[in-house]
Amino acid sequence: MRFLxxxxxxxxxxxxxxxxxxxxxxxxxxxxxxGENMRGKSSLFNAVKWALYGSAxxxxxxxxxxxxxxxxxxxxxxxxxxxxELDFEHGGVEYRLERxxxxxxxxxxxxxxxxxxxxxxQGHFLATEDIDRTIDDILHPDISRFFFFxxxxxxxxxxxxxxxTRDSDLxxxxxxxxxxxxxxxxxxxxxxxxxRDAAKRLLKGAExxxxxEALVAxxxxxxxxxxxIERDIREMRDVREKASAEKDRLTxxxxxxxxxxxxxxxxxxxxxxLKDAEERQKHAQESCRVLLRDxxxxxxxxxxxxxxEVLDATAEEAAAHLQHLADLRARSTELALSRxxxxxxxxxxxxxxxxxxxxxxxxxxxxDELAAASSPASDLPTILAERKALARFVSEASLxxxxxxxxxxxxxxxxxxRLRQQxxxxxxxxxxxxxxxxxxTEMQHEACVRQILDLDNKIAAAEGRSVEMHSKLSRLQQxxxxxxxADPRLAVEAALYSGLSYLLQQSVTSFREQLRVQVEAEAxxxxxxxxxxxxxxxxxxxxxxxxxxxxxxxxxxRERSAGAEQIVALALIGGLNRCATREGPVxxxxxxxxxxxRHRENVLRFVPTLGTQVVxxxxxxELDRDRDLRHLDGVVGRExxxxxxxxxxxxxxxVH
Amino acid sequence: MAERTxxxxxxxxxxxxxxxxxxxxxxxxxTIMSDRFLADLLDLAxxxxxxxxxxxxxxxxxxxIADAIEADRLNGxxx
Numbered sequence: 001m002r003f004l005x006x007x008x009x010x011x012x013x014x015x016x017x018x019x020x021x022x023x024x025x026x027x028x029x030x031x032x033x034x035g036e037n038m039r040g041k042s043s044l045f046n047a048v049k050w051a052l053y054g055s056a057x058x059x060x061x062x063x064x065x066x067x068x069x070x071x072x073x074x075x076x077x078x079x080x081x082x083x084x085e086l087d088f089e090h091g092g093v094e095y096r097l098e099r100x101x102x103x104x105x106x107x108x109x110x111x112x113x114x115x116x117x118x119x120x121x122q123g124h125f126l127a128t129e130d131i132d133r134t135i136d137d138i139l140h141p142d143i144s145r146f147f148f149f150x151x152x153x154x155x156x157x158x159x160x161x162x163x164x165t166r167d168s169d170l171x172x173x174x175x176x177x178x179x180x181x182x183x184x185x186x187x188x189x190x191x192x193x194x195x196r197d198a199a200k201r202l203l204k205g206a207e208x209x210x211x212x213e214a215l216v217a218x219x220x221x222x223x224x225x226x227x228x229i230e231r232d233i234r235e236m237r238d239v240r241e242k243a244s245a246e247k248d249r250l251t252x253x254x255x256x257x258x259x260x261x262x263x264x265x266x267x268x269x270x271x272x273x274l275k276d277a278e279e280r281q282k283h284a285q286e287s288c289r290v291l292l293r294d295x296x297x298x299x300x301x302x303x304x305x306x307x308x309e310v311l312d313a314t315a316e317e318a319a320a321h322l323q324h325l326a327d328l329r330a331r332s333t334e335l336a337l338s339r340x341x342x343x344x345x346x347x348x349x350x351x352x353x354x355x356x357x358x359x360x361x362x363x364x365x366x367x368d369e370l371a372a373a374s375s376p377a378s379d380l381p382t383i384l385a386e387r388k389a390l391a392r393f394v395s396e397a398s399l400x401x402x403x404x405x406x407x408x409x410x411x412x413x414x415x416x417x418r419l420r421q422q423x424x425x426x427x428x429x430x431x432x433x434x435x436x437x438x439x440x441t442e443m444q445h446e447a448c449v450r451q452i453l454d455l456d457n458k459i460a461a462a463e464g465r466s467v468e469m470h471s472k473l474s475r476l477q478q479x480x481x482x483x484x485x486a487d488p489r490l491a492v493e494a495a496l497y498s499g500l501s502y503l504l505q506q507s508v509t510s511f512r513e514q515l516r517v518q519v520e521a522e523a524x525x526x527x528x529x530x531x532x533x534x535x536x537x538x539x540x541x542x543x544x545x546x547x548x549x550x551x552x553x554x555x556x557x558r559e560r561s562a563g564a565e566q567i568v569a570l571a572l573i574g575g576l577n578r579c580a581t582r583e584g585p586v587x588x589x590x591x592x593x594x595x596x597x598r599h600r601e602n603v604l605r606f607v608p609t610l611g612t613q614v615v616x617x618x619x620x621x622e623l624d625r626d627r628d629l630r631h632l633d634g635v636v637g638r639e640x641x642x643x644x645x646x647x648x649x650x651x652x653x654x655v656h
Numbered sequence: 657m658a659e660r661t662x663x664x665x666x667x668x669x670x671x672x673x674x675x676x677x678x679x680x681x682x683x684x685x686x687t688i689m690s691d692r693f694l695a696d697l698l699d700l701a702x703x704x705x706x707x708x709x710x711x712x713x714x715x716x717x718x719x720x721i722a723d724a725i726e727a728d729r730l731n732g733x734x735x
Contacts, residue, residue: 140706180661183705184669187697190714194721470676478682492725495682499689500697503669503676511668518664579661 012043024637035642150589195497281412523575
């Protein structure tokens with residue numbers, strides 16, 4: 001679908017007839033409409049929706065009565081009619097849609113208006129009853145929200161992003177609608193209905209033959225079992241979906257607790273460290289106690305060591321003296337023997353004459369030395385006994401052990417003090433949070449995960465049984481086809497429906513997942529193109545189309561500015577538009593409200609790729625013609641300015 | 657894009673056909689479920705995806721099935 005021309009009469013501030021040529025080329029697909037606040041941008045936006053669907057939505061999605069759309073100036077001049085003509089092209093065919101309302105007297109409410117709608121295809125009027133159907137076929141109202149959107153709709157998406165469970169059913173339904181999932185879902189339902197009907201007809205035909213009684217009963221039972229299994233699967237999927245939504249909610253909550261949780265974990269770790277430090281301190285204290293009990297002498301250890309040193313020196317001296325005495329005695333004995341035998345005690349040769357005198361003198365000298373040395377020396381055994389008794393009191397090992405134990409005791413004490421201070425600081429931070437709530441949320445989250453896992457297993461088991469039942473039913477229907485009185489054509493029909501029913505059941509699940517992946521890829525692609533944050537890698541879309549930004553390390557970014565949320569919403573809409581089941585023009589009313597300059601530039605560069613035709617309704621606060629138009633250089637096919645004629649009246653002027 | 661999405665749906669359906677075919681003991685039903693038949697079925701689904709009243713789409717579905725069975729018979733399928 002592509003708009004060619006819009007003509008309005010007496011709508012909003014547009015009194016009388018005004019026309020906008022919207023025909024653009026693929027190379028320059030943008031229609032740019034500038035207008036300050038209250039000049040009638042939203043009126044143009046509403047004119048398109050009103051022409052197509054007979055109503056326009058205002059704030060909070062409420063329908064605007066047609067009377068409220070009418071020009072006050074026209075009404076004041078007793079002109080009680082309003083008209084919108086929309087020329088468009090779809091699939092190479094040109095259409096002219098004309099919607100008008102008329103009142104005889106000043107209208108107070110829509111009931112005072114007479115509506116007239118016509119649709120011409122290639123110049124030929126369509127029957128009135130075919131108009132809505134034709135428009136719905138081209139761009140159904142349910143999916144138009146992804147083509148015609150304003151700041152408020154972006155807000156709705158931002159709410160979705162902020163709280164994935166809020167309104168998610170509505171959003172999910174409309175998203176799946178634009179993606180075409182209902183096409184398969186409705187087909188599956190239609191086929192299931194036709195399968196039941198064909199099975200009934202098949203059985204009815206066979207029942208007339210008594211011989212088929214057992215087979216008919218068997219088919220009936222298998223049908224019942226299959227339906228019961230399929231019902232169970234549907235119910236379990238519903239429960240799983242709810243559990244999944246709850247899990248996402250709890251995940252979100254836990255992520256909000258993220259910082260608190262980190263503190264809680266830190267506190268838990270500190271508790272463990274504190275216990276360890278206290279244990280170490282206790283152990284060191286016990287070691288000290290044992291060492292001190294066994295080393296009562298330790299205060300006198302220095303004296304003991306000094307005494308031991310004296311004793312060691314005395315013992316050494318005494319030992320040397322004793323050795324000297326032994327040497328003298330041995331010499332004296334040797335001299336005495338030599339003189340007595342008149343032979344050398346060493347070589348045994350006879351002594352020379354006169355030698356005896358020398359030996360006698362030497363013997364006398366040794367005797368003198370012995371006499372001099374024999375003065376009482378210290379009592380070595382006594383010294384050694386005393387030294388031995390002192391030995392255990394001079395051990396360095398005990399001292400080292402005690403010093404080590406004391407150091408360990410002091411270190412543990414310091415650790416305890418430090419950990420207590422840190423824990424107190426964290427406890428102060430945690431005062432505002434309920435740890436029980438965090439713990440409870442964690443438990444609920446775990447329970448949800450377990451429930452989902454359990455349901456997945458049960459669904460898989462039920463699907464296995466469903467396959468068996470389909471197979472069994474198919475065999476029985478084949479037998480029925482060959483049974484007497486049965487209509488083989490009906491048997492083929494039943495078998496075909498049965499096979500299709502199973503095929504579509506499987507396909508819906510796969511198609512939904514495929515679409516989700518596809519939208520995620522497209523939205524991420526757009527998001528990367530328009531975000532100014534280089535570390536953002538894309539978007540992640542959950543089963544209910546809740547979105548989160550992910551960075552290059554795959555981490556989810558939860559904290560986002562208002563501008564970032566608008567960017568995410570735009571990326572989602574762009575992604576959906578690219579994957580949509582219908583193609584259409586994109587009309588954006590005041591979409592850049594909260595974007596900073598760089599984001600606005602990026603979005604402006606991206607906008608022309610959004611569709612084959614993009615109508616931008618902007619005010620100077622969000623798009624300055626002199627400053628920002630260069631970002632749309634060469635892609636603006638038509639440009640208009642909405643000019644003020646009075647407080648309730650405007651007109652449209654073409655820029656080129 | 658719209659065609660791409662529909663083609664994606666058809667690819668998914670064709671991908672599951674073999675598994676569902678193995679459950680079908682009717683050779684005729686298997687033969688009827690051709691690529692062309694499934695593409696027609698998807699076209700029908702796409703046309704009727706916004707139809708709230710399902711009676712017309714269901715009639716169209718039954719007609720499509722009846723036509724496929726008849727075409728199969730005319731092609732010489734054993735009766």
